[in-house]
Amino acid sequence: MTLPATLGELRRSPFTEERLGSRRVKDELRDNLVRKLRAGETVFSGVVGYDDTVVPQIVNAVLSRHNFILLGLRGQAKSRILRALTSLLDERTPYIAGCEIHDNPYSPICRRCRELVAQQGDATPIAYLSGDDRYVEKLATPDVTIADLIGDIDPIKAARTGHELGSELTVHYGLLPRANRGIFAINELPDLAGKIQVGLFNIMQEGDVQIKGYPIRLPLDVALVFSANPEDYTARGKIITPLKDRIGSEIRTHYPVNLDEGIAITTQEAWVTRDGHRLLVPKYVREVVENIAFVAREDKRIDKRSGVSQRLPISVMENVISNAERRAIRNGEDHVVPRLSDIYAAMPAITGKLELEYEGEMKGADNVAREIIRTAIARTYDLYYEGVEMRQVIQWFDLGGQIQFTDTAPTTELLQQLENIQGLLDKLGAVSVKPKDSAAVQVSAAEFVLEGLHAHKRIGRSEERVFMAGEKQPRPEKRPRREGPGEDEFFNRNRRPYN
Ligand SMILES: [Zn+2]
Numbered sequence: 421m422t423l424p425a426t427l428g429e430l431r432r433s434p435f436t437e438e439r440l441g442s443r444r445v446k447d448e449l450r451d452n453l454v455r456k457l458r459a460g461e462t463v464f465s466g467v468v469g470y471d472d473t474v475v476p477q478i479v480n481a482v483l484s485r486h487n488f489i490l491l492g493l494r495g496q497a498k499s500r501i502l503r504a505l506t507s508l509l510d511e512r513t514p515y516i517a518g519c520e521i522h523d524n525p526y527s528p529i530c531r532r533c534r535e536l537v538a539q540q541g542d543a544t545p546i547a548y549l550s551g552d553d554r555y556v557e558k559l560a561t562p563d564v565t566i567a568d569l570i571g572d573i574d575p576i577k578a579a580r581t582g583h584e585l586g587s588e589l590t591v592h593y594g595l596l597p598r599a600n601r602g603i604f605a606i607n608e609l610p611d612l613a614g615k616i617q618v619g620l621f622n623i624m625q626e627g628d629v630q631i632k633g634y635p636i637r638l639p640l641d642v643a644l645v646f647s648a649n650p651e652d653y654t655a656r657g658k659i660i661t662p663l664k665d666r667i668g669s670e671i672r673t674h675y676p677v678n679l680d681e682g683i684a685i686t687t688q689e690a691w692v693t694r695d696g697h698r699l700l701v702p703k704y705v706r707e708v709v710e711n712i713a714f715v716a717r718e719d720k721r722i723d724k725r726s727g728v729s730q731r732l733p734i735s736v737m738e739n740v741i742s743n744a745e746r747r748a749i750r751n752g753e754d755h756v757v758p759r760l761s762d763i764y765a766a767m768p769a770i771t772g773k774l775e776l777e778y779e780g781e782m783k784g785a786d787n788v789a790r791e792i793i794r795t796a797i798a799r800t801y802d803l804y805y806e807g808v809e810m811r812q813v814i815q816w817f818d819l820g821g822q823i824q825f826t827d828t829a830p831t832t833e834l835l836q837q838l839e840n841i842q843g844l845l846d847k848l849g850a851v852s853v854k855p856k857d858s859a860a861v862q863v864s865a866a867e868f869v870l871e872g873l874h875a876h877k878r879i880g881r882s883e884e885r886v887f888m889a890g891e892k893q894p895r896p897e898k899r900p901r902r903e904g905p906g907e908d909e910f911f912n913r914n915r916r917p918y919n
Pocket of ligand 1: 516519520521522523528529530531532533534
């Protein structure tokens with residue numbers, strides 16, 4: 421179907437004046453939402469974990485034709501949800517061609533368009549916007565000005581056109597008027613200076629604003645949506661009260677509530693499909709990566725007010741796969757299977773995303789990150805091996821056995837060494853790894869077990885990734901022992917009858 425090119429054609433098309441003449445953006449969002457709900461469609465595709473919490477509240481806000489704000493810590497998909505609102509806009513929206521503020525052909529608000537329609541009538545040319553064209557986003561910062569947001573008097577334009585300063589024909593429009601008939605999203609609203617908030621409020625309330633002292637009338641049609649950190653938003657004096665009053669709904673976002681939801685988000689967002697290599701990410705690797713975020717969010721040394729973004733596990737996962745990819749390339753292997761050592765190699769994706777409290781600063785980002793990884797490993801290990809007997813494996817190390825996991829060692833060689841550790845490979849069934857699985861899969865799983873034992877301080881590991889006997893724990897029961905220091909539990913137990 422070819423779209424109507426003039427106002428006359430538009431009147432005779434499905435874009436009738438009756439339908440579009442007085443329909444506001446919020447009506448349009450509402451209409452399309454109602455249609456989606458009736459059809460049983462997903463309202464926001466690609467938004468995971470909010471089905472029972474955030475999404476119903478947004479649906480209510482849109483049905484109520486509210487301006488609304490999402491309150492949440494960083495990395496809680498706030499911007500993504502706001503952007504997803506474009507899926508509730510019409511596919512094509514007609515406007516008067518050439519209009520900077522996308523005037524409605526049936527009810528233009530700018531003088532240029534009113535004069536154009538008066539002169540040309542049904543011959544007035546029409547152009548179209550897609551839903552994406554109608555979304556304008558701005559990160560609030562303290563240096564945002566009225567000129568950026570609303571507009572400025574352009575003296576050159578005034579001189580050239582012969583119009584008076586302060587006439588709307590001499591205004592250079594800012595972002596908000598350019599979002600007319602669309603959605604305008606302001607992220608981190610509290611960072612906007614008070615004066616600008618007042619300007620915003622005046623536009624919302626009256627459609628009036630003063631630019632450099634000249635009153636300008638701009639009855640804009642915009643759905644305003646915002647995001648903010650909850651503490652900043654509720655802090656006294658950060659948001660002018662009349663503006664707060666005009667925000668119909670405050671909706672709280674949150675981090676994934678359980679590991680599976682976190683994994684689902686990370687799996688969806690992380691860039692994992694790399695060319696040229698078969699990739700298999702073991703489930704326990706995904707779980708450790710996700711647990712890093714969960715552990716960090718609980719860690720006292722990390723700033724609670726800024727939170728731990730979901731971008732952390734996403735970036736970690738990407739780095740983990742890259743490190744495994746690098747190893748596979750170097751060793752000429754076509755099968756990329758990440759291991760837990762790849763997670764330690766992903767430290768650069770962690771340290772920068774943690775806002776440390778004083779105590780954490782003292783300890784250093786690297787040390788905090790390493791401890792968090794270790795706790796995440798211990799938790800994940802317990803999902804599979806809590807209460808599972810590992811004495812035989814620990815004994816092998818206590819007897820002096822050592823094994824080094826290096827990135828340069830070919831996987832098959834490592835597997836041969838691992839076979840010497842009695843009882844280790846037998847335990848891999850718990851993570852669904854069988855003897856006929858590839859060497860890369862078995863090595864990764866075996867390393868998971870060893871890292872788990874290390875995380876629980878039952879075996880040791882050096883900086884060079886040599887697993888070895890752990891430091892001796894003081895024994896709980898005191899009894900005379902004939903063995904010298906360094907003898908292990910295995911012998912103690914076997915000799916007990918002779919004591
Ligand atoms: Zn116009």
